[in-house]
Structures are given as structure tokens and as C-alpha cells.
Amino acid sequence: MRRGTLKQILLITDGCSNQGEDPAAVSSLIREQGITVNVIGVLEDDQSEQPEGLQEVEEIASAGGGVSRIVFAKALSQTVQMVTRQAMTQTIQGVVNQELQEILGSEKSMDDLPPEKRGEVMEVVEELGETCDLEVLVLVDTSASMTKKLPTVKEALEDLSLSLGARPGKNRFAIFSFPGKKRHISRLLSWTPSIQNISSIFPKLTSGGITPTGPALKEALFQFARTPEIKERRTSDEIYYEEPGH
Numbered sequence: 307m308r309r310g311t312l313k314q315i316l317l318i319t320d321g322c323s324n325q326g327e328d329p330a331a332v333s334s335l336i337r338e339q340g341i342t343v344n345v346i347g348v349l350e351d352d353q354s355e356q357p358e359g360l361q362e363v364e365e366i367a368s369a370g371g372g373v374s375r376i377v378f379a380k381a382l383s384q385t386v387q388m389v390t391r392q393a394m395t396q397t398i399q400g401v402v403n404q405e406l407q408e409i410l411g412s413e414k415s416m417d418d419l420p421p422e423k424r425g426e427v428m429e430v431v432e433e434l435g436e437t438c439d440l441e442v443l444v445l446v447d448t449s450a451s452m453t454k455k456l457p458t459v460k461e462a463l464e465d466l467s468l469s470l471g472a473r474p475g476k477n478r479f480a481i482f483s484f485p486g487k488k489r490h491i492s493r494l495l496s497w498t499p500s501i502q503n504i505s506s507i508f509p510k511l512t513s514g515g516i517t518p519t520g521p522a523l524k525e526a527l528f529q530f531a532r533t534p535e536i537k538e539r540r541t542s543d544e545i546y547y548e549e550p551g552h
Contacts, residue, residue: 311439312394313341314372315526316386318459319447320348321360323519326490329362332523333370341530343370343523344393346385348455349378366519371397379455383462387469390442398434439476442466444501445491445526448483449517460508467501480529481507484522485515491525 315336323329333343347363360376367374373393377385419427446452446459463481470477479501486492494507 317345321362325518327520329519330365330369332520337371342372344372347376379458383465386462441478444481446483490521
């Protein structure tokens with residue numbers, strides 16, 4: 307199996323999108339482009355009830371083929387690292403299973419292998435998780451309800467950069483927030499191998515306004531390398547998807 311680049315969107319939000327397309331539907335589209343959508347729903351540390359909007363967290367991640375977790379703000383740092391790595395393993399294991407099916411037949415999977423062979427396959431999955439290149443676009447909800455959680459988000463992303471820094475594979479990160487001032491998202495940090503220099507960014511963030519999660523995810527898709535299957539057409543307010551030949 308060749309080493310490729312794993313691409314992820316990591317959405318950090320407290321749910322409750324309230325403008326634009328269904329974010330789960332957009333997440334499904336992103337998955338079709340080979341990009342996994344992982345979602346972390348953040349609760350206040352003193353919050354006793356789980357808001358209804360956090361059901362959306364699971365729906366978006368499921369549609370995007372990714373991992374979802376709902377956590378209190380104080381546990382965010384550890385969760386960001388865990389979700390990123392778990393999604394890597396899940397994606398690689400899925401690719402390995404596809405290749406095994408081509409070898410073993412469509413009716414068999416890794417579970418049908420003898421125990422020692424399954425162990426060898428999992429060693430390959432773990433090795434690929436360390437050596438493949440990784441691109442993570444972090445999409446941070448900065449709507450009014452996230453105001454108190456932003457300092458914890460900053461710390462979690464710095465820890466993520468440090469924890470992945472020891473991997474032999476190359477890492478690239480980008481950070482965007484939503485809602486943006488003129489567009490659905492705002493770029494906070496361009497693609498970079500390290501996000502340890504984000505301390506100057508987060509104090510400048512302003513929070514408030516609507517939560518256009520679907521449109522934000524749609525714009526995040528186009529921050530990755532362009533794919534031939536989809537072309538982008540912009541107007542002053544929206545992004546449209548145009549199928550080839552239309």
C-alpha cells in the first residue's frame with residue numbers, strides 16, 4: 307500500500323447551526339472528495355445538561371466518515387489529539403480493508419484472517435499512521451456561545467501540533483473560523499507544518515453572530531488542493547458546485 311496524504315477537517319463547535327445548508331449533507335459531499343470530517347462538540351465545564359444542538363455533532367461526523375466526541379472544555383486538549391489520531395487509524399484501516407477485499411474477495415474482511423495475520427495487518431496500519439502525510443484543516447466556531455471556550459481551543463491546538471510533531475510523516479495545518487466578517491469563514495492561519503505560533507491569533511478573535519456551519523464546511527473544502535470532479539463558482543455571497551459538463 308502506498309503512502310498518501312490523509313486529509314481531515316476538524317470542526318470544533320457547540321452545535322446549533324442556524325443558517326445555510328444542512329451541515330451533514332455538506333459533510334457527506336466532503337467525504338466524497340476523500341476528506342474526513344471530524345467533529346468535537348464543546349460543553350461549558352459547569353454545564354449540567356447537554357444542549358440539543360450537539361446531536362448535530364454526531365450527524366456531521368457520521369456523514370463525513372469521521373469521529374465525533376462531546377467533551378467539557380477542560381478535556382478538550384486530550385480529545386483533539388485523540389480524535390485526530392483515531393480518525394487517521396480509521397481511514398487507513400478502511401483503505402487496507404478495501405485492498406484485502408480485492409485479494410480475499412468481496413465477502414471477506416480483515417476479521418476473517420487468522421489472528422497472526424490480523425496482527426500483521428494492524429502493524430501495517432499503525433506504521434502508515436505514523437509515516438503518511440497529514441493535512442488537518444481546523445474549523446473553529448466563534449459564534450457568541452463559544453466565547454468562553456476559545457482560550458481552551460487555542461491550548462488544545464498548540465498541544466495537537468506538539469503531539470504530532472514527532473511523527474515521521476509530514477504534517478500541515480490550517481486554521482479557519484466562522485462566521486467570517488465578509489465570508490462564511492475567515493483564515494486565521496495559512497497552511498503550515500506547525501501551529502505553535504497561534505498565540506497571537508486567538509486574543510484577536512471576536513465572537514458573536516450566526517452559526518453557518520454548512521456554508522463554512524463547504525468553503526473549507528476548497529482550502530485543500532482542487533479536485534477535477536468539482537469546480538468552484540463564486541458570487542459575492544455564495545459558493546456553488548458545478549458538476550463537469552454543466
